[in-house]
Amino acid sequence: MTSVGRSIGLDVHRDFCEVAIAQDGEVRSSGRVDTTPEQLELFGASLHPRDRVALEVSGGAWEVARILERHVARVVVVSPSDTGIRQARAKTDRLDARTLARLLAAGELDAVWSPDERCRVMRRRLSRREQLVRARSRSKNEIHAALVRRLVGRPSVSDLFGVKGRQWLAELDLPLEESETIEACMRHIEFLDSEIATVERQIASEALASAEIRRLMTVPGVNVICAASFMAAVGEIRRFQNPRALTGYLGLDPRVYQSGSAPAQGGRISKQGSASTRWALVEAAWSVVRQPGPLHAFYQRVRARRGHGIAVVAAARKLACLFWFLLTRGEDYAHQQPSLTAKKLRLLEIRAGARTLKGTPTGTWATRQAMREGERKLAEQAEASYKQMVRDWQAAAPRKLGASVTPGRASQEPSRG
Numbered sequence: 001m002t003s004v005g006r007s008i009g010l011d012v013h014r015d016f017c018e019v020a021i022a023q024d025g026e027v028r029s030s031g032r033v034d035t036t037p038e039q040l041e042l043f044g045a046s047l048h049p050r051d052r053v054a055l056e057v058s059g060g061a062w063e064v065a066r067i068l069e070r071h072v073a074r075v076v077v078v079s080p081s082d083t084g085i086r087q088a089r090a091k092t093d094r095l096d097a098r099t100l101a102r103l104l105a106a107g108e109l110d111a112v113w114s115p116d117e118r119c120r121v122m123r124r125r126l127s128r129r130e131q132l133v134r135a136r137s138r139s140k141n142e143i144h145a146a147l148v149r150r151l152v153g154r155p156s157v158s159d160l161f162g163v164k165g166r167q168w169l170a171e172l173d174l175p176l177e178e179s180e181t182i183e184a185c186m187r188h189i190e191f192l193d194s195e196i197a198t199v200e201r202q203i204a205s206e207a208l209a210s211a212e213i214r215r216l217m218t219v220p221g222v223n224v225i226c227a228a229s230f231m232a233a234v235g236e237i238r239r240f241q242n243p244r245a246l247t248g249y250l251g252l253d254p255r256v257y258q259s260g261s262a263p264a265q266g267g268r269i270s271k272q273g274s275a276s277t278r279w280a281l282v283e284a285a286w287s288v289v290r291q292p293g294p295l296h297a298f299y300q301r302v303r304a305r306r307g308h309g310i311a312v313v314a315a316a317r318k319l320a321c322l323f324w325f326l327l328t329r330g331e332d333y334a335h336q337q338p339s340l341t342a343k344k345l346r347l348l349e350i351r352a353g354a355r356t357l358k359g360t361p362t363g364t365w366a367t368r369q370a371m372r373e374g375e376r377k378l379a380e381q382a383e384a385s386y387k388q389m390v391r392d393w394q395a396a397a398p399r400k401l402g403a404s405v406t407p408g409r410a411s412q413e414p415s416r417g
Helices: 037-045 059-066 093-106 117-151 163-170 176-208 211-216 223-232 241-248 275-288 294-306 308-329 338-351 365-398
Strands: 007-012 016-021 027-032 051-058 072-077 254-257 264-267
Touching: 007 093, 007 254, 016 072, 016 093, 016 254, 027 093, 037 059, 037 241, 051 059, 051 093, 051 365, 059 072, 093 308, 117 223, 117 275, 176 294, 211 223, 211 308, 223 254, 223 275, 223 338, 241 275, 254 308, 264 308, 275 294, 275 308, 294 308, 294 365
Parallel strands: 007 051, 051 072
Antiparallel strands: 007 016, 016 027, 254 264
């Protein structure tokens, strides 16, 4: 064995891992290892401390990496899109493992960021909540479909699944099979509600212990799910050198098209990275742009030129950039509304299991309402200041036909809208 150590490629499957070894410029297959903790421990013990191992991201890749990393010098977990294996003309388990070993030996593999245990737990809980919410939505849609099939008009209540809505459903005269469908879906919804409440209690308890999540919640319109999803996807914010790197990691950066001497043009967002985090940011942007403040003025300015859909995505990208500055500087949002932030944190404590004060007279409702009105006026002043700054900037900027995504270059035609 050389002093440098070997480069080992693993093609991980549910039942086995195909092994290939690159050493002294040669690549050879080395059989298979069962994907069980016991067999992987024996395989790791047979390796040298100077060896390196490469494997692609998959369902069990992180557990395989955790078992092997204490036996070798380094375990490199890579994205399948960075290896070129998917585009290969011939693709087998043995060839995939050999390709990983050869790329690792050549130093052409970039490891994806490995989250710590706390981040992994938060990711799993958020993923489970998302699956439960989707299952509940399917059951609710099935009830709506049953009402449409029987030509039942819209209910007189705003919430079909609230107390009054359930009473309205119980009073309907429907065929037996449709009644059975609705009753089964309602039982499923009640079960899912309890499961969602349980996982949200766990998320809230974790969020209360996180200074970063509480800091992000100082932005009006940002709830605990958005803040927790962002931190679970990003992990350590300082691994991103600037906001542009962060938006590229989240897939909120526009694609760039450029060929020859023509100027570069921007297209749709790349949609790389976590789709659930992008969804949470866009959902938060819908709420943020309804609050008075600079982000509302930014949304209005973009919507006037590009339309609502593009403006909301641009607001989500701006929100991600704002999160980067808040976390790297260790500051709360400058235009926050303190009473609203206190209310969100109090609701978070209650969701985590704190005792409520419902029914206890406090006599502070009028004071809090007055504070809320004063804070909204300050936010409106901040929005007016932002609009004036944009007007001054546009008046001082040189006039050009249209901006492109290439710095210092102007496109030949006006921008759309």
